Amino acid sequence: MAQDILEEITSSEYKYGFVTDIEADSAPMGLSEDIVRFISAKKNEPEWMLESRLKAYRHWLKMEEPTWAHVQYPKIDFQNIIYYSAPKQTKVLNSLDEVDPELLKTFEKLGISLEEQKRLTGVAVDAVIDSVSVKTTFKEKLGELGIIFSSFSEAVHEHPELIKKYMGSVVPYTDNYYAALNAAVFSDGSFCYIPKGVRCPMELSTYFRINSAGTGQFERTLIVADEGSYVSYLEGCTAPMRDENQLHAAVVELISHDNAEIKYSTVQNWYPGDKDGKGGIYNFVTKRGVCYTNAKISWTQVETGSAITCKYPSVILKGDNSTGEFYSVAVTNNMQQADTGTKMIHIGKNTKSTIISKGISAGKSNNSYRGLVRIGKKAENARNFSQCDSLLMGDKCGAHTYPYIEIGNSSGVVEHEATTSKIGEDQIFYCNQRGISNEDAIGLIVNGYCKEVLNKLPMEFAVEAQKLLSISLEGSVG
């Protein structure tokens, strides 16, 4: 039953509807202690969870909105946002006529649906429509291995000991403005626990969707890989056409215990606003993981959407011999702004980190890489390699690089390489002369440029990402 609903809602939406007519069960607009209590009550949360939310809320009130990123936007009115909206599980009606044909075309080109994904790959999908997980699939199968993969709310009820232990352990509510906001009002998200020595046999995947008008999306993801375990997690996003800006402030925490490995891959394709910069998602996400001895965390992201992206998936290399990786493609077109990168915090001995960042700017957009590599005092023989490449298309866009390097131990080796290049008209003409259209030529060239990163994505995700790159850059040259 619930399975059917999932399919009905998700697969049809991707093809047709963007403002799905799910009757929203929304909180009143604005933010106050009452709203925090409302959200907590809606989710039947235990007292400790409410307390944790209130603590975060009270702390948030004392904080100031950060302004250091290289992005510009009108001040957000936090009282003008609906903080909770849950879909009622009813049959969805779609009307093709209401949908922007441009968007339709894009989705046609992408040709993705949840159903297809599952069929192709055996991916377990935890679909989040607005804020409440509709249904978690493959749960039983995973259950046999002792793997927990559920919505965050469910985990609060069923595994309170794990949530209490790990939630906020990597990104405490005091960490930053948006992390505090998230801790106060987060609606739902995903929780994943891989027991000792278990290799998760499938890619775990969550499809996020932002839906009801004016609803901020405050997801929370927590992934715990116990000793010697392995998991690959996919996060992918699309959002409907909207006029007013929408705030998205998610928190993702990864805990990779001794000898464990977490691979976290993201394809982010939220509505970037129109050509004049009207509308679009504000994507202010805190993503961080901690590695214990011999552990590994690898972030791979393909960011093509959102009006504004500020996002720095980071790794704290706490244990000796641990490894952190960050592979990123960030595309900005038209009026989009992205300030993204990573932080690699080397604390343990013999820790290693690799950063490969590919920024592509087109239109009048601005694309910044901001990264920190910190080698702590006790991090003997730490190694880092960073490569930051920027590709410019046209002459009205900007590419910026802000690498921060802090070295507290003289045995560390830190390498930083950076290049800036432009897609040449000569390259495009060469492709044209071989029968390849402008659009396909750009796709070919851009995908070639991003190859090192795309190669890190799971196969089915890579295909989607490639299409996305071409679509995002459509009409940006010639």
Added chain:
Amino acid sequence: MGPNGSGKSTLASVLAGRADYEVTEGEVTFNGKDLLDMAPEERAREGLFLAFQYPVEIPGVSNINFLKTAVAEVRKHRGLAPLEAKDFLKFFNEKKALVEMDSNLTSRSVNEGFSGGEKKRNEILQMAMLEPKLAILDETDSGLDIDALRIVANGVNKLKSPDNATVVITHYQRLLDYIVPDFVHVLYNGRIVKSGGKELALELEEKGYDWIKKEVAELA
């Protein structure tokens, strides 16, 4: 043929549809169609091929993937389905042998780090794969050593058929020892000022262009 600056490469670029050139007058008909009305990629799909004098490098795009895309586009235009992977590979290996192309070059990025000779051979390989009606070789012999020249010329000769034509732009008789032309045209100041058989090339090799320039001046 023709002296430097006479418009040989310009002609090639205009026919291929390079955006830097604007056609102010005249018309070009290609197989009964208005060539100038077509986008560069349409011209290519219609069977016009330009072997570039300076082939560009496309980092990250493998040669074979590039060829696969191009061949699929041209086939689509001709109403054909893309080749199955196996058939494509067979076709590819056939053509690769034609230009004696090293296997490791095919998996590398398009022209990236190729020597001058390898780039030119790659152009002929692409030509062989795309099976154009009209191929224009823009100074394909420049920068080639004797062996590469022979290989490139052999490739061109083997591709010759009653259904296609090749325009070879060159400065030297050397290439024409291998590719024997049916006609030789001399371009000067943007016009064909003299045409003849293969002997004309030999005459030019011997006497240079001055006598032609003089002839033109006298006629004017």
